[in-house]
Amino acid sequence: MKKYVLLGGAGYVAPKHYGAIKQTGGDLIAILDPHDNVGILDSYFPGCQYFREFERFDRFCSGQDIDYTVVCSPNYLHDAHCRFGLRIGSDVICEKPLVLHERNLDGLIQMCNITRHRIWNILQLRLGDACKKAREELTKPGHSNYVWLGYTISRGSWYDYSWKGNLEKSGGILFNIGIHLFDLLLYLFGPSYKIKTWRGGKRYQEGRIFIGGYGGYDVGILLEIAQDLPPKRELLIGNETFDLSKNFTDLHTESYRQILAGNGFGIEYARPAITLCEELRNLG
Amino acid sequence: MKKYVLLGGAGYVAPKHYGAIKQTGGDLIAILDPHDNVGILDSYFPGCQYFREFERFDRFCSGQDIDYTVVCSPNYLHDAHCRFGLRIGSDVICEKPLVLHERNLDGLIQMCNITRHRIWNILQLRLGDACKKAREELTKPGHSNYVWLGYTISRGSWYDYSWKGNLEKSGGILFNIGIHLFDLLLYLFGPSYKIKTWRGGKRYQEGRIFIGGYGGYDVGILLEIAQDLPPKRELLIGNETFDLSKNFTDLHTESYRQILAGNGFGIEYARPAITLCEELRNLG
């Protein structure tokens, strides 16, 4: 039975990881979070230890034989927490974005080499139905090269005052939401790109990017965090629409299955989208 | 449409209040919590303001015309937050325990008199089916005077390291869990009592109390926070069993309906159970 520890256990995405660990037969032995509203643990791992302070969590973990460290803390801590996981002798499963600056990837690779442990990134949209169907579409001859990605979600004003709305802590909308979508686009259409136009603010980003080099795709993108619009998550290739909302909930479990089977997404898989987000951030 | 503000919006019990406000047609305009994991708000009140700091929340609320202030912050802050609600000119709906020391009730009553506003306590077990059925049983001639209340819930070790496990912040198991049950017992059997035996620790409390004066009831009580037992919440009057688990979820909404209809539980309703808990705490 694989043993896990997790950082960021009181956060929004943590229960997806609790579920994925449980459904793939793992055991979670300790979590860290400065916020103590972690009662949901009882539904998954009643024997799990809870730590409020990193120092004490570190001390506990250092004496254990841990297979995986799961990182779902605020984005700006991902890099430090991945390093922590490698240091205590475990592999790491990290939420996106893996880091907020592409250059940090090199440091992580180096530390993986030293510790001989691996970091796996959660890139769950790649595993979803929409992505699979889009890939099929792209194998058809004569498919359109005009792509539209419209991603509108709704968040109240709390969003702006939480760490997610803090550019330094989340990387902003590009890194917090966009990273998913850019990863999907670069996965579908190829890792090379050319930004044609881009502009944005705290709650929206939009522009046009040519993806896939010569003969590639002309991709219009709109990311938006509305306050009162219905959510809309769709990818259009020509006239074909792919709904990114479907099949959303179980993708963490599927991600864990792939990682456990040796098919996870390593550091290099994360690089193209991070590079693109960083470039767009510098434009904005 | 009634306007609400709420303190403690990222906590475990907050969503029950969100649901109750929504289902009774109210509008929540602002919440406070130092923890920013409050995305669940979007499912209920997307237009609600979020504040992380009391000072700013206070400033915002002071300029609004608010009908109800809802207090579901950690227990030790209930008194201060009730006073806040009265001060800004609203009535208050407060989670149990209303306060951690009976003497604080007098201060609250005085402040109600000055501000001409009211405090309503959530005592939801009184509204549940088990309570209604138990009251019927008690009207039957020849019912037993021997009562057993066994209340076992399961919480992982996180409980001990959260504010709930901190005696100063929660009042301990007596005030955090027991208050519900003592309120129910004193409501069913009468407010006078005599403690026969009592002992307890951080995760259990047990003893025997005569409730209801002469010709009253001989009540055995066990409260327990286990780590791996199935929950059990039952009241036995003689051989009749009343399951306190049933019909548990909607009682907050029903509590709000009663408050809005002018039938809420005012400060004096809360006093007997608080007095008893305080006495038991001093014994423990």
Add this chain to the structure above:
Amino acid sequence: MKKYVLLGGAGYVAPKHYGAIKQTGGDLIAILDPHDNVGILDSYFPGCQYFREFERFDRFCSGQDIDYTVVCSPNYLHDAHCRFGLRIGSDVICEKPLVLHERNLDGLIQMCNITRHRIWNILQLRLGDACKKAREELTKPGHSNYVWLGYTISRGSWYDYSWKGNLEKSGGILFNIGIHLFDLLLYLFGPSYKIKTWRGGKRYQEGRIFIGGYGGYDVGILLEIAQDLPPKRELLIGNETFDLSKNFTDLHTESYRQILAGNGFGIEYARPAITLCEELRNLG
């Protein structure tokens, strides 16, 4: 004996207030600060109560008869804390900047009118020797209209990561440091001004402002937070140099003396410099 409470008691400037209260014969009965490194209190007011949480401090203060509430918390809380002081029925002594947005002054004035209490701003540079000498100089016929204000202080990198380096919390260098100097300039040369050029960043601001209307002064300004330069605080009027560093430490006590004697600087005194800072911030 005047009774004081103080908000921000563990901060850098708090000891100056402790000293001033003591030297002017006052008694400090309670302080608030989330940080608990407040042992310095023992040298001034060993009987003083300490509170870590605003809610509890508020409850304590509400039951006391307090003459002055001293506000030396982080800048963004000044407005809320001034309101608190008025609300509990005391006058307020507030560190600069009084507020971070000029429009907030009107709210404070309104609340002063309602509570019939006053807010006094600490504008200690006006009381210093350099200011007095500069005023004398300005009475001389034929003095120069060319003014230079060079203000360089040295702060390590901690500054950027403390609340002082956080634009939202401190208002940035303009509000945190500049406000002193702009207040002095507008006091010396008159409240009307015209910004000629301005530019700046996190650690410096510089430009040229005409102050004092027609026949006024042409003022060059450089504010700088260096990391390794010796401090330099000087005002030049023509060839005359006025050293703003001298006589710096006791000005808080002198400010208190003036306030107690009824000669404090009320809200309107603070307005011109806040207006100017806000305008410069919008340019930057």
Add this chain to the structure above:
Amino acid sequence: MKKYVLLGGAGYVAPKHYGAIKQTGGDLIAILDPHDNVGILDSYFPGCQYFREFERFDRFCSGQDIDYTVVCSPNYLHDAHCRFGLRIGSDVICEKPLVLHERNLDGLIQMCNITRHRIWNILQLRLGDACKKAREELTKPGHSNYVWLGYTISRGSWYDYSWKGNLEKSGGILFNIGIHLFDLLLYLFGPSYKIKTWRGGKRYQEGRIFIGGYGGYDVGILLEIAQDLPPKRELLIGNETFDLSKNFTDLHTESYRQILAGNGFGIEYARPAITLCEELRNLG
């Protein structure tokens, strides 16, 4: 030039370490403290980096070549922070008490063996004049075997509400204040002891201990944290009085000098007093 990092840089005792590092020619390159009131750094090491979060501090330090990690954080973190220092490949200088449970010393020794780094404890009273003079007295034939240690300091009510007043975080008065004195007594009179009587509370501890085995010393002890008494720190051997207050301030610098010269107090030196404090805590 020796390179240092320090944990607990905003605390009360930190400036003594800043001074000692500076006076012994060292360079402090980074500090950690969740509280950002660290401007005093500018007087000592203007180039020093400041970190608010352990994770980021850890990442920074891991890439540096550090000679000494200084631990002056709250007591309950000493153990974890010592381990951190060893892990990043430095020796450690730790404030007393080294740990709050004697058993933790074994874990530290093991980790020292693995990392081949050392931990040095600050036991500054051993270096003071009073201690030297007392040792001389003890060499005299016919000196008394009756000893009295009276140690009264004054702290306002803030003490009870700071981490120092929190038994779990500081170890209480025994570990926070007493550890100094017990270390001195066991150093002067020998490491074996027998507790005759002991009692105490949050702000005082007193009793009688035979120290030094057969033919040893009969030591009466009173530790007291008063709120309004003048401080008194004296050791009586028979009629000879040794004032522990004198020569107090520079002992940190002297401690550093000894450590740099290879004469520091290693883990085993700390053990006797920790063992005694733990035993007394269990009695209290």
